[in-house]
Amino acid sequence: xxxxxxxxxxxxxxxxxxxxxxxxxxxxxxxxxxxxxxxxxxxxxxxxxxxxxxxxxxxxxxxxxxxxxxxxxxxxxxxxxxxxxxxxxxxxxxxxxxxxxxxxxxxxxxxxxxxxxxxxxxxxxxxxxxxxxxxxxxxxxxxxxxxxxxxxxxxxxxxxxxxxxxxxxxxxxxxxxxxxxxxxxxxxxxxxxxxxxxxxxxxxxxxxxxxxxxxxxxxxxxxxxxxxxxxxxxxxxxxxxxxxxxxxxxxxxxxxxxxxxxxxxxxxxxxxxxxxxxxxxxxxxxxxxxxxxxxxxxxxxxxxxxxxxxxxxxxxxxxxxxxxxxxxxxxxxxxxxxxxxxxxxxxxxxxxxxxxxxxxxxxxxxxxxxxxxxxxxxxxxxxxxxxxxxxxxxxxxxxxxxxxxxxxxxxxxxxxxxxxxxxxxxxxxxxxxxxxxxxxxxxxxxxxxxxxxxxxxxxxxxxxxxxxxxxxxxxxxxxxxxxxxxxxxxxxxxxxxxxxxxxxxxxxxxxxxxxxxxxxxxxxxxxxxxxxx
Ligand SMILES: [Zn+2]
Numbered sequence: 307x308x309x310x311x312x313x314x315x316x317x318x319x320x321x322x323x324x325x326x327x328x329x330x331x332x333x334x335x336x337x338x339x340x341x342x343x344x345x346x347x348x349x350x351x352x353x354x355x356x357x358x359x360x361x362x363x364x365x366x367x368x369x370x371x372x373x374x375x376x377x378x379x380x381x382x383x384x385x386x387x388x389x390x391x392x393x394x395x396x397x398x399x400x401x402x403x404x405x406x407x408x409x410x411x412x413x414x415x416x417x418x419x420x421x422x423x424x425x426x427x428x429x430x431x432x433x434x435x436x437x438x439x440x441x442x443x444x445x446x447x448x449x450x451x452x453x454x455x456x457x458x459x460x461x462x463x464x465x466x467x468x469x470x471x472x473x474x475x476x477x478x479x480x481x482x483x484x485x486x487x488x489x490x491x492x493x494x495x496x497x498x499x500x501x502x503x504x505x506x507x508x509x510x511x512x513x514x515x516x517x518x519x520x521x522x523x524x525x526x527x528x529x530x531x532x533x534x535x536x537x538x539x540x541x542x543x544x545x546x547x548x549x550x551x552x553x554x555x556x557x558x559x560x561x562x563x564x565x566x567x568x569x570x571x572x573x574x575x576x577x578x579x580x581x582x583x584x585x586x587x588x589x590x591x592x593x594x595x596x597x598x599x600x601x602x603x604x605x606x607x608x609x610x611x612x613x614x615x616x617x618x619x620x621x622x623x624x625x626x627x628x629x630x631x632x633x634x635x636x637x638x639x640x641x642x643x644x645x646x647x648x649x650x651x652x653x654x655x656x657x658x659x660x661x662x663x664x665x666x667x668x669x670x671x672x673x674x675x676x677x678x679x680x681x682x683x684x685x686x687x688x689x690x691x692x693x694x695x696x697x698x699x700x701x702x703x704x705x706x707x708x709x710x711x712x713x714x715x716x717x718x719x720x721x722x723x724x725x726x727x728x729x730x731x732x733x734x735x736x737x738x739x740x741x742x743x744x745x746x747x748x749x750x751x752x753x754x755x756x757x758x759x760x761x762x763x764x765x766x767x768x769x770x771x772x773x774x775x776x777x778x779x780x781x782x783x784x785x786x787x788x789x790x791x792x793x794x795x796x797x798x799x800x801x802x803x804x805x806x807x808x809x810x811x812x813x814x815x816x817x818x819x820x821x822x823x824x825x826x827x828x829x830x831x832x833x834x835x836x837x838x839x
Pocket of ligand 1: 328493521523557
């Protein structure tokens with residue numbers, strides 16, 4: 307029988323992904339069967355070692371998933387079905403849930419059992435002895451059916467603190483019955499680093515031949531830290547989810563754990579060679595779950611290597627390492643310079659380079675550009691989240707670039723009929739060469755109506771604008787310190803399915819600000835398309 311028993315490769319740590327099972331316990335996380343299958347392929351391409359697909363029997367969607375997953379040929383990863391030990395006083399061969407685990411026909415089955423006596427007597431309402439038998443019987447039965455068995459010891463750290471002897475007995479029951487890996491779970495997520503290090507070391511000492519895994523949660527903000535502590539203590543399998551999805555505060559975040567293991571702790575990972583694709587993987591999963599990527603995420607977030615202010619940006623421009631803990635390219639990320647009124651010439655130079663524009667530092671136009679940026683920031687513009695608008699402005703100043711379309715004017719009406727629905731109507735006039743197009747569109751809101759009308763007028767000439775979707779629309783009232791006149795800043799985030807970009811508009815009039823941000827978004831898309839050709 308093949309098992310996950312310890313491999314001869316020194317320093318090898320196996321990666322076990324549970325985004326599809328524990329991850330979907332997270333608030334707002336849900337994947338269709340089709341999305342789950344796409345994710346399995348992506349995780350396999352990344353060379354994660356185990357992919358936990360779900361809990362057959364917990365819902366029809368998971369059963370359907372395992373049914374379809376059988377046709378997916380994986381290159382590296384092994385698919386795991388997750389479930390629990392047999393029920394008390396039920397022969398394992400007659401246990402319906404164990405039957406479903408075998409019916410899932412995965413090479414790996416991961417089962418969880420109780421470690422903590424309080425849970426055995428109060429929750430399962432059975433005896434300490436019967437619990438050990440439930441663990442042993444289930445592992446043995448699955449192993450006899452040629453499954454690689456991973457045993458998840460639920461509440462392991464809490465159970466161990468309560469009664470170390472009994473906690474170790476539960477592991478022994480699984481180990482002796484043929485579980486290749488014993489995973490210690492911090493189910494409540496509240497354990498601290500020294501506890502996990504110490505307890506894992508004790509387990510490693512007790513079971514020198516077993517592979518010891520860690521499954522941690524982030525309730526104390528330490529999901530990643532305790533997982534790494536477990537590895538330091540001898541653990542060689544890490545469970546977690548992409549982007550830390552999971553119930554409450556989430557599971558230990560694999561997107562942080564994996565680069566820490568490979569780049570800082572010098573462990574060997576089968577996916578180590580794929581780390582330059584980590585940022586893409588993280589964004590892919592967010593996209594699939596319909597979440598906005600977390601800019602502050604370590605390693606993969608948009609802000610992870612972002613520099614603001616003259617001194618930092620200047621130093622980072624000269625020697626990247628001076629303000630960066632790793633080379634961002636190692637995880638597929640990149641250095642970003644945040645352009646704000648704190649920044650000087652070198653930030654702009656660096657930003658321009660980041661956006662693919664070569665700028666002559668001595669160009670007098672660069673000075674004019676800096677003056678213009680400062681004047682705009684004073685009027686309420688802000689370019690930190692609006693790279694695309696910044697690039698367009700820079701191109702206007704340095705290369706006399708102009709938008710490829712000419713909007714002659716627009717008009718927006720907002721109407722309410724009695725107590726009925728609100729309706730907005732926008733009219734735009736666009737010049738295409740000699741031709742002038744007039745288009746009208748309706749929407750519930752005025753910005754939506756304007757967006758529709760502009761697209762209607764522009765898409766016949768620029769069909770790729772059809773791929774552009776507004777993924778975020780953010781309105782803020784800005785205090786510019788200019789007295790009574792409030793300025794409204796509109797930040798728009800757009801995507802064409804491949805890339806995301808931010809644009810900005812600012813005005814005392816919300817429609818004028820929105821119009822500006824929308825036009826910049828279309829212009830940026832067309833500029834990108836032109837550059838690709
Ligand atoms: Zn969990």
